[in-house]
Structures are given as structure tokens and as C-alpha cells.
Amino acid sequence: RPFVKLYRDERELTIIFMVDISASSHFGTVKKFKNEVAAEIAALLAYTALRNNDKVGLIIFSDKVEHFLAPKKGKAHIWRVIREILSFESEAKETNFDAPLDFLNKVMNRRTVTFLISDFKSVGFESKLRSTSKHHDLIALSISDPKELSLPNIGFIELEDAETGEAILVDTRNKKLMKEFALSAEKEMLDRKKFFKN
Numbered sequence: 001r002p003f004v005k006l007y008r009d010e011r012e013l014t015i016i017f018m019v020d021i022s023a024s025s026h027f028g029t030v031k032k033f034k035n036e037v038a039a040e041i042a043a044l045l046a047y048t049a050l051r052n053n054d055k056v057g058l059i060i061f062s063d064k065v066e067h068f069l070a071p072k073k074g075k076a077h078i079w080r081v082i083r084e085i086l087s088f089e090s091e092a093k094e095t096n097f098d099a100p101l102d103f104l105n106k107v108m109n110r111r112t113v114t115f116l117i118s119d120f121k122s123v124g125f126e127s128k129l130r131s132t133s134k135h136h137d138l139i140a141l142s143i144s145d146p147k148e149l150s151l152p153n154i155g156f157i158e159l160e161d162a163e164t165g166e167a168i169l170v171d172t173r174n175k176k177l178m179k180e181f182a183l184s185a186e187k188e189m190l191d192r193k194k195f196f197k198n
Contacts, residue, residue, distance in 0.1 A: 013054040013113055014071045016136075017042045018100050019085050020118035022062040023093040023162035029147045037143050038117045039085040045115060046078045056081055057112075061100035062092035068103070071112075094163045097125040101132045113137045119144060120192055121163065140196050142189075149185045151178060 019042060025035040032040075042058075049056050050073075057071035058081045067088055069081060095118065104114060114136045116129075132138055151157070151172045160167045172178060 013049070013052070014057065014108070014110060015045070015049045015054050016057045016059060016071065016104065016108065016112045016114040017045070017081065017085075018059045018061065018104065018114060018116045018118075020062070020095055020116075021060055021066065021085075021088060021090050022095040022121075024095065024119050024121040025143075027145060027148075027162060029145055034119055034143045034145060036086070039082060041117055041141060041143075042085055042115070043078075043082045046081055050075060050078050057108075058084060059100050059104060060084065060088050060090075061096075062090050063094040063096040064092065064099045065103045066090050066092070068107070093165070095122040097122060098128050101128045105132060105135055108136070111136055113139070115139050115141060117141045117143065119148075126195055142192060142196075144189070149189070150182045153178075 019035075019038050021035060025038065026033055028034055028036070046056050053073060055071035055073050056078060058067070058069040059065060060067040067084060069077075069084060097118075104112075114132075116138060118140075120140075120142050129138065129140065151170070153172050155173055156169060156171050158167055158169050170177070
């Protein structure tokens with residue numbers, strides 16, 4: 001008599017949330033700041049991981065690794081991850097992807113599913129993302145605000161770069177300037193999208 005044993009494969013994943021809390025994440029013109037949107041995305045994904053009995057860890061970064069929570073299971077740990085994202089205060093202003101990605105590769109020996117949540121207001125991160133994606137399943141989630149793509153026609157306004165502190169006076173009635181601004185922002189977004197697809 002043949003006996004058949006059926007096994008259900010238990011796939012316990014390790015999920016890491018890498019959340020950018022640099023100064024540019026404290027910006028928002030439609031109901032929420034970008035860092036609040038990042039927390040909501042992480043919360044939603046964390047609860048999905050909880051239902052699948054996966055481990056969840058957290059790396060909060062700016063121009064350095066600000067905080068690290070080792071991957072664990074359980075509802076209490078998920079709440080802690082969400083609370084840390086929402087309440088963590090940083091003095092740093094700039095973004096540097098090298099530090100958190102190097103840290104991830106150093107502390108996580110096994111392959112992880114890593115969600116990198118940022119507005120990607122930085123340059124020169126492509127090669128580091130490319131090399132990290134060979135060791136981990138790296139999913140980049142780009143957060144933006146509508147006013148980063150086009151400015152309203154309200155006359156002269158002073159814009160300040162949240163990360164560098166550089167200020168500039170802009171005349172939003174200047175149609176040529178506003179068209180260049182919109183085209184530049186759209187090109188940056190499309191280039192980033194194309195890079196992520198690759």
C-alpha cells in the first residue's frame with residue numbers, strides 16, 4: 001500500500017524596512033508629510049508580514065544609519081517598528097544611501113526582502129542599489145509630493161533646499177521658468193522609474 005505524505009512549505013521570510021528620515025522627508029502639501037506616508041506604507045507591509053509569520057526589521061537612515069531594530073516576529077514588534085518610524089527625530093539633514101546599504105549587507109547574512117522607502121532626493125546612489133540588489137530582494141518605493149513636480153502661479157516665492165539649506169527666489173509667473181522646472185522634475189522621475197525597472 002502506498003502512503004502519501006503532504007508537506008506545506010513554511011517560507012519564513014525576513015523583511016527589512018529601510019526608511020529615509022532626512023530633512024526632505026519632512027515636506028508635504030497634501031494632507032500628510034512624506035515621512036507620514038512612509039510610515040503608512042511600512043505599517044501596511046508590516047501587517048502583511050505579520051499575517052505570513054515573517055520576521056520584520058527596521059533601518060532608519062539619513063546620511064548615516066540612525067536606528068536599527070533586528071528582525072523579529074509578533075504584533076508587539078510590528079507596533080514598535082511603526083512607532084519608531086513615526087517618532088524618530090534626527091538632527092541630520094542630508095541623504096546618503098551608501099551607509100544604510102553597507103550596513104544591511106554587513107548585518108544580514110541571509111537574503112532578505114528589503115523595502116527601501118525614500119524620496120530619493122540624492123545623487124549617485126545607483127551603483128550601490130545595483131550591487132545590493134544582487135544580495136537581497138530590494139524593492140525601492142519612491143515618495144513624492146505634487147508640489148515637487150509643478151509650482152502654483154503665486155508670484156515670487158523663496159524655496160529652500162531642506163537638505164543643503166540653499167535658498168533661491170523664484171518668480172512662479174515666469175512661464176518659461178515654470179515649464180523648465182516641470183520638465184526637469186518629470187525627467188528626474190522618469191529616469192528614476194527606468195533605473196528601478198532595470
